[in-house]
Amino acid sequence: MGEFVVTLLTGLSSAAALFLVASGLSIIFGVTRIVNFAHGSFYMLGAYIGVSAVHAVGGGAIGFWIAILIAAAAVGLIGVAMEVLLLRRIYRAPELFQLIATFGVILVIQDITLWIWGSEDLVGPRAPGFTGAVTILGQRLPEYDLVLIAVSPLVLAGLWLLFNRTRWGTLVRAATLDRQMVSALGVNQRWLFTGVLFLGSALAGLGGAIQLPKGGADLLMDFNIIAAAFVVVVVGGMGSIGGAFLAAMLIGLLQTFGIQIFPNSTLILMFLVMAVVLIFRPWGLLGQPEIPGHGVVEAPEAPLRPADRGLRIVGAAVLAVLLLLPVAHLIVPSLVGDFSLVLVIEIMIFVLFAAALHFIMGPGGMVSFGHAAFFGGGAYAAALLVKFAEAPMEIAFWAAPAGAALLAILFGWFCVRLTGVYFAMLTLAFAQIAWSIVFQWGEVTGGDDGILGTWPSDWASSRIAYYYMTVGFVVAGLLALRRILFAPFGYTLRAGRDSPLRAAAIGIDLKRHQWVAFTISGAFAGLAGALFVYSKGSVFPTAMEIARSFDALLMVLLGGVHSLTGPIVGATALTWLNDLFSELSYWRFLLGATIIGLVLLLPNGLVGLGETGFGRRLGAAPDREVPA
Amino acid sequence: MTASAPRPVLEARDLHTYYGGAHILVDLSFVLNDGEVVVLLGRNGAGKTTTMKSVMGLVRMRAGTVHLEGADITGREPHVIARAGMGYVPEDRRIFGDLTVMENLEVGRQPERPDAPVWTPERLFGMFPNLAEMRTRQAGRMSGGEQQMLTVARTLMGNPRVLLLDEPSEGLAPVIVDQMAATIQALKAEGLSILLSEQNLHFATAVSDRAYIVEKGRIRYEGTMDALADDAEVRNTYLTV
Incomplete structure (x- = not known):
């Protein structure tokens, strides 16, 4: 007692x-x-x-x-x-x-x-x-x-x-x-x-x-x-202080009692409570449904357009450079060093990851704060197959998108019931559940020590072979995502983003479409995770930590959420900046200051920079109804 | 209406407003004189609400000027325009549903001004007796008519000089519409200058001195209510559905 x-x-x-x-x-x-x-x-x-x-x-x-x-x-x-x-x-x-x-x-x-x-x-x-x-x-x-x-x-x-x-x-x-x-x-x-x-x-x-x-x-x-x-804010209800009080007490008690009953799973417990509360009370214990904000109506964004000639030429040029880079590496290794290839592989991986997130964020209108769950989930799915079944790359590699898609099916079933910031917070919570499982379940996942020994098969083991493999998968992935967006499924998704009620009124089961989109996005994030785990030869819980989710979010937002090229530009810029700053002692400060500077200078993202100039020609820079 | 020398209190000149690429207001001008009730008539989507929002600074105009009492308020922020003496009653009421009636009034409260009638909750309760009985009621739990009265009362707490009333009769029961007409006449008697927007010609005729007809963001007709009453062709062209 x-x-x-x-x-x-x-x-x-x-x-x-x-x-x-x-x-x-x-x-x-x-x-x-x-x-x-x-x-x-x-x-x-x-x-x-x-x-x-x-x-x-x-x-x-x-x-x-x-x-x-x-x-x-x-x-x-x-x-x-x-x-x-x-x-x-x-x-x-x-x-x-x-x-x-x-x-x-x-x-x-x-x-x-x-x-x-x-x-x-x-x-x-x-x-x-x-x-x-x-x-x-x-x-x-x-x-x-x-x-x-x-x-x-x-x-x-x-x-x-x-x-x-x-x-x-x-x-x-x-x-x-x-x-x-x-x-x-x-x-x-x-x-x-x-x-x-x-x-x-x-x-x-x-x-x-x-x-x-x-x-x-x-x-x-x-x-x-x-x-x-x-978690406390979401469980209690956004904007409700009484709710925050209740939820904080609930979580506090849960953690102290939980630690006695399940000493290794306190983190999971907290997020499970959140998931349960949100199933029965989607807006939290004392919260209210999200009101579509008055006066923050954005001008309708310009419709996505199939790539015009200019963009096709740029795309082809970039692809040509990517394909020729290893050749340059062989001819003038002093100029294009081994490290350049490593950096480009990393950039490509994050481009795919960012594009996967953008797929639901931009056209889908669903902002995920926890997409690392699928990136890391894919990476761990492959690594676990290697660790416990000694699966060769050709098999384990495919486990990544499949595993990530399964995870997305599970998480998505809960998440798509919510919208806006509640959706975002719930994705974060699920990502943290996934992270804490990986982090705390040391016997299986190795915990903080991660899983080592995930190397590519012999044919792909050379740097150049793996480089071409990465380029192949990333380009195919980007084209596939793009193709889906210009298919009826993509139109439906955008219709649902712009007006959920009208979409429902013409007979679209929006939640189902969003669920499918979430799963597709998860699968491609998992594919990026597979490329990642085989490029590093190991995976650690950092692959699914919050910071990783935030990185992806940053790439998409920095690149520009309204454009399909946005995530590509954003991921390239951020990965490159990260690499540039990482050897300096106060790199976080520099990176943070750079981000803040970019936000102040380019409130439409990096791609928006182009829109202000030649984008007007396309009618792509609408005036916004100003939220005063 | 002061027939001899009308003194403009609100003047909008050559307004152009866009939503994205859509040109909503096209070269729209109007004048509201001291002590007048002027109505913007027009069908749904003609640009009446956008006109009000542009004047109030809630929507950014691309061109044009707005003067209140001779002072240029073009492009100022809404709170600056409100403090300059402009009261805005939105079409969709936008009461603060979680707040009580008294709290809604408190949000609207601004200092007195010498050139405008001064309102207190007690005075407003005299004008809207229904509200007096539900001071501590959550505004979201009131009927549509009561909410419409509250949104007018809330704006009056700012002691405005000019009142913008966006479709005050919309969606109200006939008895409440009559009450609203009486309210507008009472406010006019207090010396307020009022610009309202309406689709209901009957209501507009009952309360207004002059009318502008808006269609596709342009002013198509301007005249006194009497002149409009005599001009069946204009009414048929622009107002009948």
Whole structure:
């Protein structure tokens, strides 16, 4: 009994940080419609700044708490800086584009944190007056846990008062429902946005600082919390703070009880709960169906066109260069080194991966935050066949797209029931389930050590042979995806994206089409995974981690989601940039800053750069109805 | 209507608005004089709503100018235009469904201005007695007619000088339409200048001084309601379905 009660209390206390981060995420999304990927980074900064603030102020009985509040306020101001310097300039860009900007912020914050505080984990200061333990029914519980248990309801009550008893709160709630109407009533949205960014970021900072006595500060905190925070927000219901509270408590309890029952599967448990909740309540425990935002109607995008002559010539030229590159390598190895071939192979693989994601994102209108599940899923399907059945490449290679497609059939069945940001969050959750299975099920997958020894068959083992094989598969894959989009199936998919109701009214079973598209996309991502696993000779859980999904998303968005060439350009540019920067010490900062710069300069993606000039000739750069 | 020397309070000149490649408003101009009720008449899709949204800054125009009380508000942001004294009541009401009636009014509240009638919730409840009985009701749980009253009341909380009313009679029961007509006349008596858009000629005739007929984004006719009443040909060409 005593053990049960203490476990219960521990669970509730561990939910505090999660609730603070998730409620901040939810508040920011509600008003700005931006999924702030950098929210985990704000949480991490809260912890680091908290440590420094305690050192500066002194960890006395009052000083400790002042330091915590300083950390929260400082992170709030960082959020404001992000809004004023970055987001405010791109509110008029397509909504997804703002995601990229917050990616850039993640990378920049990672390196700034590393630069200021170093790579060593920091031990959190202890809270004066709460360093001991209390005994409850014969079991000991740290006193500080009681503090954490009290924090969540207090913050919840404070937020409730703020949103229901102040004019500012009323305006924020109104803006969450229809921000254009709010501005037509004379409210300057900028101040609302800035205020909301401060509040939401400060909550994340508070979450990071307040957990210091239990958890300290480390450089992995950002990605570690963000997936859990997404789960909480989705389970609780987007935009519902009460829902975030409930969900955080639920997840907190689940983790503490789960660790006793299934010590190796706590991560999976969390995501399974999310999947179950979403099947029965697709909009979360206390959430509401997504409202199609008023006034954010984009001008209809230009229809996809079959490649015109110019594009065909460029395509043929690129293909010719690709085919001739190994020849150049043999003739002038000094100019085209072995490494060039390796880089081009890698670029090709990510081009296929990005094109697969674009297939559902652009024409399908389904934004996946977790496409690494299929890339990595394919890679692991092949690697497992090699490991346990010693399958030759010719067989194992095909297991990758097949395995990824099966995974996509399973995940897709759940995901296509949702739309918009709920769909995106659910894909992320499923990707994390897949990742945590691979990561935690060490006996089969090798866990963190991965699976080694996935080498190509003899005929494809030379660099040049494998290079040609990659080119063959990637070009065939791209052409196949393209062909599908110009088939009736592709038209149906686009019709459903532009108007689900009208598509349904003319007898299209949209969910089924989306499910099929999701599966096709998964299969091609798996094919990219197969090429990847045989080019590296090994696979690790990093093949399906969040960062990998984000990379793919970034490639598609950076290239331009409205164009079929977008993912190709985006993947090439990003892979090349990654390679260029990877040898430098602060490459994340450089990459992040480059991404932010690109977002500010080219709000239509790299391909959009071309559209502004000669695209107008094609009528491809429509004016947008401006969300004010 | 001040017959002697009409003083324009809202002037739109040569508006051009596009959605993508589609040219929605073509060289559209109109004038609203002080104390007048002017109606934009036209069929569905003629460009009435787009005109209102362009004036309000909710849709970006490609060309043209808008002056409010002589001040150029072309291309300003909606909240700036609202604060300059323009009240906008959208066609689809767009009340904040999760907020209570009182909270909806609070969102609309802006400081008083010397040149416009001043509204408080209590004064508005006098004008819309139904709303007074449901101050704490969630706006999303009200009937269509009640929501239409609320959206007008909410805009009045901003103490506007000029009111843009987009299809105020649309989708309302006849008894509510009569109430809306009485409301418009009362607001006119308060000194507000009102631009409304309508498909309902009967309703428009009851409340308006002058009319513009809009078709395919162009002004096709301009005249007093009396003149329009006498011109069967114009009505048949542009208004009958």
